[in-house]
Amino acid sequence: MDVKAMPKGEPSVALPLCLNCAEYIRATDVPCPHCTQDPTKPGGRYKEDGFYARDALENLLDAMERAATKQT
Numbered sequence: 717m718d719v720k721a722m723p724k725g726e727p728s729v730a731l732p733l734c735l736n737c738a739e740y741i742r743a744t745d746v747p748c749p750h751c752t753q754d755p756t757k758p759g760g761r762y763k764e765d766g767f768y769a770r771d772a773l774e775n776l777l778d779a780m781e782r783a784a785t786k787q788t
């Protein structure tokens with residue numbers, strides 16, 4: 717198989733999660749097509765299933781890493 721002859725793929729699109737039902741949506745989907753709520757406001761399953769806490773932890777770890785990088 718000649719790899720060079722194969723068509724090049726497009727980069728995949730990163731889909732954000734709805735902050736209410738935690739389903740993947742397009743960034744332009746307002747309201748959310750799954751739960752019909754505002755996908756930018758945390759609530760519902762997103763909050764109850766720990767997605768919100770995980771995001772908060774990731775943001776905290778990012779901030780700590782940036783602060784540690786600045787000090788060195």
Ligand SMILES: [Zn+2]
Binds near residue numbers: 734737751752
């Ligand atoms: Zn939703």
